[in-house]
Amino acid sequence: MRPILLAGHERALTQIKYNADGDLIFSVSKDQVICVWKSHNGERLGTYRGHQGAIWTIDVDPTCTILASGSADNTIRLWDIKTGKCLKTWDFPTAVKRVEFNEDGTKLLGVTEKRMGHLGTIVVFEVKIDVEAEQTDEKELTIVCEESKATVAGWSYLSKYIIAGHEDGSVSQYDGKTGDLIYNIPIHELNQQITDLQWSQDRTYFITASKDKTAKLISAKDLEVLKNYPSDTPLNSATITPKKDFVILGGGQAAMDVTTTAARQGKFEARFYHKIFEDEIGRVRGHFGPLNTVAADPTGKGYASGGEDGYVRVHAFDKGYYDFMYEVERERQNRLAATA
Amino acid sequence: MAAQTKHDWADDEDLEETTTAPTTDLPPPQKIQNKDGTWTIIEYRYNDEGQKVKATRRVRYVVRREVVNPRVAERKTWAKFGDSAKDPPGPAADTTTVGENIIFRPSVNWRKEAKDEANDPNAQAMKDKLRDKKVKCRICNGEHFTARCPYKDTMAPIGEAGAADVAAGMGDEPAAAGAASVGAAGPGKKGSYVPPALRAGAAGAGERMGGKYSDRDDLATLRVTNVSEMAEEQELRDMFERFGRVTRVFLAKDRDTGLAKGFAFISFADRDDAVKACNKMDGFGFRHLILRVEFAKKAQ
Numbered sequence: 001m002r003p004i005l006l007a008g009h010e011r012a013l014t015q016i017k018y019n020a021d022g023d024l025i026f027s028v029s030k031d032q033v034i035c036v037w038k039s040h041n042g043e044r045l046g047t048y049r050g051h052q053g054a055i056w057t058i059d060v061d062p063t064c065t066i067l068a069s070g071s072a073d074n075t076i077r078l079w080d081i082k083t084g085k086c087l088k089t090w091d092f093p094t095a096v097k098r099v100e101f102n103e104d105g106t107k108l109l110g111v112t113e114k115r116m117g118h119l120g121t122i123v124v125f126e127v128k129i130d131v132e133a134e135q136t137d138e139k140e141l142t143i144v145c146e147e148s149k150a151t152v153a154g155w156s157y158l159s160k161y162i163i164a165g166h167e168d169g170s171v172s173q174y175d176g177k178t179g180d181l182i183y184n185i186p187i188h189e190l191n192q193q194i195t196d197l198q199w200s201q202d203r204t205y206f207i208t209a210s211k212d213k214t215a216k217l218i219s220a221k222d223l224e225v226l227k228n229y230p231s232d233t234p235l236n237s238a239t240i241t242p243k244k245d246f247v248i249l250g251g252g253q254a255a256m257d258v259t260t261t262a263a264r265q266g267k268f269e270a271r272f273y274h275k276i277f278e279d280e281i282g283r284v285r286g287h288f289g290p291l292n293t294v295a296a297d298p299t300g301k302g303y304a305s306g307g308e309d310g311y312v313r314v315h316a317f318d319k320g321y322y323d324f325m326y327e328v329e330r331e332r333q334n335r336l337a338a339t340a
Numbered sequence: 341m342a343a344q345t346k347h348d349w350a351d352d353e354d355l356e357e358t359t360t361a362p363t364t365d366l367p368p369p370q371k372i373q374n375k376d377g378t379w380t381i382i383e384y385r386y387n388d389e390g391q392k393v394k395a396t397r398r399v400r401y402v403v404r405r406e407v408v409n410p411r412v413a414e415r416k417t418w419a420k421f422g423d424s425a426k427d428p429p430g431p432a433a434d435t436t437t438v439g440e441n442i443i444f445r446p447s448v449n450w451r452k453e454a455k456d457e458a459n460d461p462n463a464q465a466m467k468d469k470l471r472d473k474k475v476k477c478r479i480c481n482g483e484h485f486t487a488r489c490p491y492k493d494t495m496a497p498i499g500e501a502g503a504a505d506v507a508a509g510m511g512d513e514p515a516a517a518g519a520a521s522v523g524a525a526g527p528g529k530k531g532s533y534v535p536p537a538l539r540a541g542a543a544g545a546g547e548r549m550g551g552k553y554s555d556r557d558d559l560a561t562l563r564v565t566n567v568s569e570m571a572e573e574q575e576l577r578d579m580f581e582r583f584g585r586v587t588r589v590f591l592a593k594d595r596d597t598g599l600a601k602g603f604a605f606i607s608f609a610d611r612d613d614a615v616k617a618c619n620k621m622d623g624f625g626f627r628h629l630i631l632r633v634e635f636a637k638k639a640q
Contacts, residue, residue, distance in 0.1 A: 003439040009421075023412045033423070038416075042436040043429075047422030064411070084421040101460060246446075272446060281446040313439060324446040 003286060004042035006312035008035040013306025014056050015293045019064040022299040027312050030054035034069055042314055048079045050086045057098045061105035065129050068108050070096030076110045080131045083325045093118045102155035103203060105129045109162060111153045120149025121163060151193050156220035157203040163220060165194030165208050166188040173223055185223045188212045196237040204327040207247055209238035215249050227278055233267040237293045243300025250305055254288025270294055270305050277326060286313050368395055495565055560608040562618055563636040568627035569599045580606045584613025
């Protein structure tokens with residue numbers, strides 16, 4: 001496969017998101033610009049300017065109408081995807097590390113940083129998916145993380161729970177309506193922060209990536225660890241591929257140590273694991289720095305990765321990827337074909 | 341005035357920009373349809389050195405229809421905005437490029453394959469063989485490498501000549517005895533290196549290193565240790581000549597630095613002279629160091 005290189009950013013990438021139909025890719029980096037790209041040919045559709053700090057996070061609503069971004073300039077902004085206009089700005093006392101829309105796009109959560117005497121919080125806003133509508137100023141919910149700050153968070157199926165990953169390696173489950181803490185389970189190694197949390201398509205389970213060099217597949221309902229994917233490098237991101245039962249992990253040596261290592265040693269590769277059998281099945285190299293974010297195309301045709309090197313690489317899978325099957329999977333398919 | 345004459349590097353770029361500014365005299369790009377259905381696109385631009393460049397491309401357009409969701413189709417008609425507002429349709433060359441081809445073939449035993457590449461079976465066999473071997477110092481028989489020996493500078497290796505292998509647990513004798521059998525098996529085992537001495541054509545046990553000294557009389561040879569780095573062979577010869585006729589002086593020197601390594605061998609013509617020298621010179625102060633003199637052990 002020949003990846004498409006997107007060189008729209010001048011600094012390290014922080015997050016990449018596909019829209020629900022997989023035709024647009026949104027990328028944010030520390031250079032304060034949001035870019036939107038067409039996924040099939042890598043053409044840049046536009047940019048969204050306005051943030052005055054590194055942008056840490058982005059999310060797009062399920063109908064692909066508005067865009068939410070969280071930045072180190074202590075704001076969450078909503079944007080009109082089609083025109084690039086800023087629709088709304090919410091101010092916070094500290095930087096925003098994560099935003100996510102719920103399944104139907106009616107609510108938006110934001111994770112704020114713990115700094116300058118402010119505790120880390122998870123805030124929830126009601127959002128209207130309409131470019132013309134007036135957005136509310138009132139927070140619907142504020143969850144304060146007193147023990148360890150949340151680094152990532154997301155909405156489970158039916159917006160029933162808010163799941164958060166913490167700096168100390170634990171994962172907590174909050175009630176989606178009241179914000180009450182239901183569980184807090186130490187899942188990753190103590191004090192190895194959780195760097196990413198991405199959902200399966202039906203949002204019943206999710207994958208977490210951690211600095212403790214593992215990624216784990218966890219069920220949303222009871223926070224049971226379903227699968228464990230160990231690697232040999234600190235991980236920054238993990239995603240679940242639709243269509244095929246794989247997960248993609250991205251990581252590499254911490255950015256501050258990178259100049260002292262060769263690309264080969266730095267382990268700057270996207271790692272593919274089989275979601276069910278937990279085996280590593282291959283790697284894709286290409287970045288010159290650690291991978292900060294990976295995102296799978298919702299149509300299952302490809303994936304994109306963003307690195308500390310400032311590039312987004314968009315990959316379209318070729319035949320070998322689709323054909324790959326375990327012996328048991330092939331046998332099962334043959335059996336089903338025979339009975340049908 | 342000074343400001344005017346002083347040349348500032350920061351001004352450089354501005355000057356160049358003004359000189360290369362009239363870029364409007366480029367011919368407009370041309371697009372010509374060829375008979376075989378392809379298009380020839382001729383474009384003009386300036387390169388980094390300010391030279392005019394003509395680029396001719398032949399392009400074939402292939403229309404491939406794809407059925408997409410109406411939402412996606414609607415989005416395809418969206419106009420560009422923001423920093424891309426002025427870009428022509430299609431990917432812009434400054435932001436989008438195509439990377440080199442990457443071969444990605446998922447495989448169950450991906451990890452195993454990568455490992456096999458790293459160490460071939462020969463290396464594995466060697467590893468197995470060496471697993472039970474212990475590191476043994478050639479100087480003091482301690483469990484460390486000879487280079488790390490605390491007595492490195494003060495003591496010479498035990499049984500200096502050719503004894504290295506003995507200490508490592510692979511004696512000369514078994515090797516020599518096994519030479520015939522190994523030699524016979526040598527050519528049959530493809531790929532593994534067989535040293536010349538062990539090859540089928542080699543003469544028996546092979547020559548020992550330093551064979552020309554093999555008939556040397558070790559009985560009259562002294563080993564001198566704790567010799568100063570600055571020592572010269574001639575100085576040693578002068579010192580030991582006093583006790584009798586010296587046939588050979590060997591001062592071990594570092595190949596790179598040329599400095600003495602700290603030990604030497606002195607051979608006398610007569611063993612009595614050697615005994616005398618040994619008694620007198622042991623404990624002799626030479627260049628701030630106390631010499632230690634003893635009879636060299638016979639090489640094995």
